[in-house]
Amino acid sequence: MTDRLPLPVRDADATATITGILKQRFGDRAETGDSLRRQHAHTTTWIGNQPPDIVVWPETTAEVSEIVALAHHHRVPVIPFGTGTSLEGQVNAPAGGISIDFARMNKVLAVHPEDLDCVVQPGITRVALNTYLRDTGLFFPIDPGADASIGGMAATRASGTNAVRYGTMKDNILSLEAVLADGSVIRTGQRAKKSSAGYDLTRLMIGAEGTLGIITELTLRLHGIPEAISSAVCSFPTVEAACQAVIMTVQMGLPVARIELLDEVQVRACNGHSGLTLPETPLLLLEFHGTDAGVREQAETFGSIAEETGGTGFEWTTSPEERTRLWQARHDAYWAALTLRPGASPFVTDTCVPISRLADCMAATREKLTETGFIAPIVGHVGDGNFHTLLLVDMESVDEVEKAKAFVSWLSRLAIENDGTCTGEHGVGQGKKPYLDEELGGAVDAMVAIKAALDPRNILNPGKIL
Amino acid sequence: MTDRLPLPVRDADATATITGILKQRFGDRAETGDSLRRQHAHTTTWIGNQPPDIVVWPETTAEVSEIVALAHHHRVPVIPFGTGTSLEGQVNAPAGGISIDFARMNKVLAVHPEDLDCVVQPGITRVALNTYLRDTGLFFPIDPGADASIGGMAATRASGTNAVRYGTMKDNILSLEAVLADGSVIRTGQRAKKSSAGYDLTRLMIGAEGTLGIITELTLRLHGIPEAISSAVCSFPTVEAACQAVIMTVQMGLPVARIELLDEVQVRACNGHSGLTLPETPLLLLEFHGTDAGVREQAETFGSIAEETGGTGFEWTTSPEERTRLWQARHDAYWAALTLRPGASPFVTDTCVPISRLADCMAATREKLTETGFIAPIVGHVGDGNFHTLLLVDMESVDEVEKAKAFVSWLSRLAIENDGTCTGEHGVGQGKKPYLDEELGGAVDAMVAIKAALDPRNILNPGKIL
Helix, strand or coil: CCCCCCCCCCCHHHHHHHHHHHHHHHHHHEECCHHHHHHCCCCCCCCCCCCCCEEECCCCHHHHHHHHHHHHHHCCCEEEECCCCCCCCCCCCCCCCEEEEHHHCCCEEEEEHHHCEEEECCCCEHHHHHHHHHHHCEECCCCCCCCCEHHHHHHCCCCCCCHHHHCCHHHCEEEEEEECCCCCEEECCCCCCCCCCCCCHHHHHCCCCCCCCEEEEEEEECEECCCEEEEEEEECCCHHHHHHHHHHHHHCCCCEEEEEEECHHHHHHHHHHHCCCCCCCCEEEEEEEECHHHHHHHHHHHHHHHHHCCCEEEEEECCHHHHHHHHHHHHCHHHHHHHCCCCCEEEECEEECCHHHHHHHHHHHHHHHHHHCCCCCEEEEHHHCEEEEEEEECCCCHHHHHHHHHHHHHHHHHHHHCCCECECCCCCCCCCHHHHHHHHCCHHHHHHHHHHHHCCCCCECCCCCC | CCCCCCCCCCCHHHHHHHHHHHHHHHHHHEECCHHHHHHCCCCCCCCCCCCCCEEECCCCHHHHHHHHHHHHHHCCCEEEECCCCCCCCCCCCCCCCEEEEHHHCCCEEEEEHHHCEEEECCCCEHHHHHHHHHHHCEECCCCCCCCCEHHHHHHCCCCCCCHHHHCCHHHCEEEEEEECCCCCEEECCCCCCCCCCCCCHHHHHCCCCCCCCEEEEEEEECEECCCEEEEEEEECCCHHHHHHHHHHHHHCCCCEEEEEEECHHHHHHHHHHHCCCCCCCCEEEEEEEECHHHHHHHHHHHHHHHHHCCCEEEEEECCHHHHHHHHHHHHCHHHHHHHCCCCCEEEECEEECCHHHHHHHHHHHHHHHHHHCCCCCEEEEHHHCEEEEEEEECCCCHHHHHHHHHHHHHHHHHHHHCCCECECCCCCCCCCHHHHHHHHCCHHHHHHHHHHHHCCCCCECCCCCC
């Protein structure tokens, strides 16, 4: 597949010039060591590692602006880097260039408890932010599996298990500061909770993976830590039955905070890894946030739904220790999955479909997996219709890797045919580029026009999305 | 103030050609009568009426595409028209052109109850949609005052009293179909509840007021009609005390569905108009959605907050008749306000600030209004920090109109200085263009670049926003 926009031509002279200038300007905050550069390229799945030429650690927006203006002048790519946990090659440098590592821009700049918002730099991770916020009684709800940086989460429009109640990154950012391709700095909005003042550049930057601008500051919406939390688990005879329970839950407007599905392969993995004794059938795990009375009522209502849809072994609790025990399987899911085939590497898919199509899509996926012979648990943020398969692949086997890629293609198309997306929360990066035209058709031309208008030299994270 | 993008030059030949072609092609679905053209331009406030050259009523997306392609070829503006209830001149035709009236594209194309979504044409109004949906147990929550069209509400990023719980139009649209400047048709996303597939063109089109593309179909998120609703009212000695109650309510995470403030002038108007006997001090009206037990608990919790913040006359109920009675003042607010000065026309402002600034901004606003001498009630969607003043202006008095305009400028700047926006939910149109640069600075340049890339001939609703 060819890129819609040509990559900047690698120019050894420009690279040497830029590297020299940055080393002089930033001292030990600019590095060109081999292994360090490789750590700043893609490391998390099958996509090859394409290291940048230099890594720089700015400390202020002005420094980011300076770096980008320099890159613009010399037509050298800039690639923003948070924690490197993206899954689709977002931090690769296919045409070399400058990796901007935000590790030193990781401060909380302001917390406004009365307004339920805070202002942060992009390098802070979600765990660090929530630790910082703990005493305020507030929290930031978006929780992708990894302890990703907030800037990276915004750039990939991340979400996770809480999205069914709290939305995704697009719903929890009030405004952004970003450095544009020429080094100019913009602010996309004010701190007001809503606005109809012009084009929604906030949402345009969220999910643009640094290709339209480099995020340097974020104003986030916060939520009150709930007075009470209840957790529940329930086993189901089939994925279909579990999905039916999810549909009823969502349709009744039960304000579930989390509703996660583990399929039978995943449950078996968790039993083995964590010494659990769950029935090896599909499992739903739920969490409710609210008042004491509210979360009790919600858990009990879900109990009735579970009964009606064939659930067994329904349990719920509000005690923190018991909640941890009930959710143990979910917390360990990733590591448990890896133990199913030691030495293999995970290929993670990320399809999202309308909930009415979820049961059929998951059944077809399981059938296809059986046909391919891969060991591959399925875990789903099912309240949103989003599910991940985790294929365990021997990366030394060319045949297996090809078969895994073919499966990703098949599954992406299955989602698209079912009015869904090939990427619910992991972004496009390099890995999902082949499916974007199929999913969005002519809309991709409009994206190309916007990219060309805002970054005519294609220096902002080139080779991603388009 | 000059436009950032030059308006298309009016060309009598092109207009005559276009008019001839459209009349031949659309027969009695294309009209050029004077009064009809004037009805399709701005009619709702002080902004002058700038009629289009012709009004056309398409029935399909293909017809819209045909009209826009023709307009593109002849470099003639197209202006989408819903119900004409926008407040900032969005439907005016400063360079003439074609008004596309969506009255005949008002169908519900699909309802997917399991997925809580539906697909509609842009011309359907919110009341018609909710009437259609009633038997499904679902509803679409966005409720600007007027019975606006869903397409127009999307185009202006509308919200209203429910936004504190359900968000604005940007939060309740899954995807859009739109006709671009050259007549091509795009779809911005699938029906999946979330996606990270490329740039968020859905959110880019929402609030763009038809300047980037003409919306021809919308996939909307629906919500379950709540099992129970409770309403509450409470009077407060001052706006500050009422705002303090709002802040505590929001901070406690009480999931209030509506929380509206009427200031003392508005309450007085309502007493006079609707024969009520409310204390003539600031009044909060609330609504809670949930289970029977939940809405009872929430109303009572608010009762405690009200007591703590100096509220008096707290009342709450779940009975539909009693709810209507409690909310009477709010339902009649607009008409009650107009009776304060018969014959005068309303100038409506729409500032939105962080909640922590709300009390100060409202107090400063009341002081300024006293200074100007205008009769002007204030009504606020205070859970979002959004408030409207309704200035009653004698439009025959040049002096009054100038004074009113000066007040709008003053208030817009007050909001901007307080980290807020000059337009919370009414859009920019023509009326708020002078403040966009002050509010968003260099971000406006990025908007201009996007507009120029997607509509190089500036035919899509020219002279609006930028």
